Amino acid sequence: MNNPIFELENVSFTYLGKYPALNSISLRFNKGDKVALLGANGTGKSTLLHILDALFFPDKGRISFCGKDLHEKLFDDEKFSRGFRKRVGLVFQNPDVQLFCPTVKEDIVFGPLQLGFAHDEIKKRLDDLTEVLDIKDLLNRQPHQLSVGEKKKVSLASVLIIEPEVLLLDEPTAGLDPATSRHLLDLIDEFHARGKTVITATHDLHIVPELAEKIYILNRERTVAGAGSCEEILEDRELLKENNLAHIHKHRHDGSWHKHPHQHPPI
Amino acid sequence: MKSKHHNFIQRTIINFLEFFKNSLFFEEHALRESFMQNLSPHIKFLGIFLIVLLTILMKNILAIAVLYLICLLFALTSRIEIGYFLKRTCFFVPIFAVFIALPAFFADFNFALVFVARILTCVSWVILLALTTSHTKLLNALRCLGIPQIFVMTIGMCYRYIFLFAEVIENTYFAIKSRVGGRVHYKHGQYIASWNIAQLWNKSLELNKQVYEAMLSRGYTGEPKVLNE
Numbered sequence: 001m002n003n004p005i006f007e008l009e010n011v012s013f014t015y016l017g018k019y020p021a022l023n024s025i026s027l028r029f030n031k032g033d034k035v036a037l038l039g040a041n042g043t044g045k046s047t048l049l050h051i052l053d054a055l056f057f058p059d060k061g062r063i064s065f066c067g068k069d070l071h072e073k074l075f076d077d078e079k080f081s082r083g084f085r086k087r088v089g090l091v092f093q094n095p096d097v098q099l100f101c102p103t104v105k106e107d108i109v110f111g112p113l114q115l116g117f118a119h120d121e122i123k124k125r126l127d128d129l130t131e132v133l134d135i136k137d138l139l140n141r142q143p144h145q146l147s148v149g150e151k152k153k154v155s156l157a158s159v160l161i162i163e164p165e166v167l168l169l170d171e172p173t174a175g176l177d178p179a180t181s182r183h184l185l186d187l188i189d190e191f192h193a194r195g196k197t198v199i200t201a202t203h204d205l206h207i208v209p210e211l212a213e214k215i216y217i218l219n220r221e222r223t224v225a226g227a228g229s230c231e232e233i234l235e236d237r238e239l240l241k242e243n244n245l246a247h248i249h250k251h252r253h254d255g256s257w258h259k260h261p262h263q264h265p266p267i
Numbered sequence: 268m269k270s271k272h273h274n275f276i277q278r279t280i281i282n283f284l285e286f287f288k289n290s291l292f293f294e295e296h297a298l299r300e301s302f303m304q305n306l307s308p309h310i311k312f313l314g315i316f317l318i319v320l321l322t323i324l325m326k327n328i329l330a331i332a333v334l335y336l337i338c339l340l341f342a343l344t345s346r347i348e349i350g351y352f353l354k355r356t357c358f359f360v361p362i363f364a365v366f367i368a369l370p371a372f373f374a375d376f377n378f379a380l381v382f383v384a385r386i387l388t389c390v391s392w393v394i395l396l397a398l399t400t401s402h403t404k405l406l407n408a409l410r411c412l413g414i415p416q417i418f419v420m421t422i423g424m425c426y427r428y429i430f431l432f433a434e435v436i437e438n439t440y441f442a443i444k445s446r447v448g449g450r451v452h453y454k455h456g457q458y459i460a461s462w463n464i465a466q467l468w469n470k471s472l473e474l475n476k477q478v479y480e481a482m483l484s485r486g487y488t489g490e491p492k493v494l495n496e
Contacts, residue, residue, distance in 0.1 A: 050480070053484050055480045055483060078488065081486075081488070082486060085484065085485065085486040086486070090484045092477070092481055094477070096431055096474075097474065097477040097478055097481050098481045099427075100424050100427060100428075100478050100481065100482070101420075101423060101424075101427070102402065102403050102406055102423040102426065102427060103403050106423075106493075106494075109494050110482075110485055110487075111485030111486055113492040113493065113494060114485060114486035114487050114488065114491070115486040119494060122494065123494075140403070142403075142427070143427060144427065144430045144431065158485065159485070162485070162486075
């Protein structure tokens with residue numbers, strides 16, 4: 001419980017110095033946490049993940065990783081940079097961004113190669129991971145030949161092969177069919193069961209009970225509108241409605257249309 | 268008449284994109300078991316590189332023609348349909364040749380003829396290489412021949428994202444078509460086209476930034492490393 005991985009204090013971030021993306025965010029993520037960053041479109045979830053992955057740095061406020069303040073200059077130190085990249089992995093929302101090599105195999109091994117893993121170790125991890133993800137037959141394919149679901153699996157593999165302590169996921173099931181979503185959720189759950197930290201940005205309430213024990217809600221002001229356990233947040237209908245997260249179902253009863261909010265009972 | 272004209276533009280755009288994708292991305296011929304396909308990619312690359320160099324240095328049109336005929340012969344023995352091969356060559360040759368050589372035709376006809384013949388021969392050999400070798404093997408050959416990894420990676424990434432942008436152009440065309448319905452005034456058409464070119468440029472810049480972030484996130488520090496197999 002008292003083992004913080006990330007601590008953010010009053011973190012603000014703007015794009016090009018004028019478009020605000022995060023506004024005075026204070027959060028804490030502990031080792032082994034399973035957290036969801038829940039928010040409607042444009043509330044800064046992806047930006048926050050980029051800050052946690054040290055791709056962006058706050059304009060104001062501070063962020064620390066395992067007690068050490070993160071700032072851009074720190075990443076000029078190759079030893080620190082490598083150590084951080086080995087411990088934190090981000091799966092981007094758009095798999096086309098993440099799959100930039102000519103073949104699937106080259107994409108998966110890209111991370112460990114840059115981070116200096118031994119080649120035998122990389123080959124072993126590649127074998128194991130492709131078996132688990134059921135993507136062995138895709139290894140020599142080109143990324144543009146894959147379906148969206150296959151691309152998502154390969155993106156996940158390209159990060160899981162590093163075996164990071166913290167896995168950051170940006171909308172992991174967006175655009176996937178139910179069977180592929182199921183497979184990915186099971187894999188993420190297995191990853192967390194091994195004591196790893198999982199932080200997921202999403203607006204899909206259906207997957208939240210499986211992906212999170214703790215939830216932070218981000219609002220239109222790009223700040224934290226609410227925090228609590230999965231049960232507390234999903235039962236707070238007002239909070240969800242205020243933040244454009246409540247599902248309103250419309251269906252027919254006895255020949256007339258009927259609307260009601262959809263509930264997401266926590267598992 | 269209007270409809271025919273409109274269909275002509277549509278066919279041109281779609282056929283161009285299809286042809287471009289087929290030329291660059293489908294490896295049907297590279298997978299066939301035949302003469303050029305069975306040669307080592309390193310030997311093919313080095314051999315064709317030397318032939319291209321030789322062609323550039325030649326001034327005798329007959330000698331260039333002999334090299335061109337040998338190329339056609341190799342294409343035939345590699346089970347590439349000659350019509351298919353000529354179509355692909357003719358697609359790329361004007362891009363390199365016509366606009367540069369056109370003014371020369373009026374000044375020095377012989378020079379322009381040799382110039383176009385050189386380009387036709389060089390392009391044909393390069394297309395023969397591309398058709399008979401899968402691009403991943405070609406990139407590996409470049410690596411093995413000592414081409415710096417950063418160049419090989421850049422070529423690989425260009426190849427990867429050209430396909431993505433060809434799809435974006437195709438989808439954008441259909442999105443415009445689905446909303447426009449009939450024929451558009453040419454001035455408005457120019458406006459739509461120029462706006463979309465600008466949009467594509469912005470998209471490519473954004474993608475470029477995001478891909479670099481994805482590389483940094485996985486430990487890239489400016490010197491790409493590859494798996495030795």
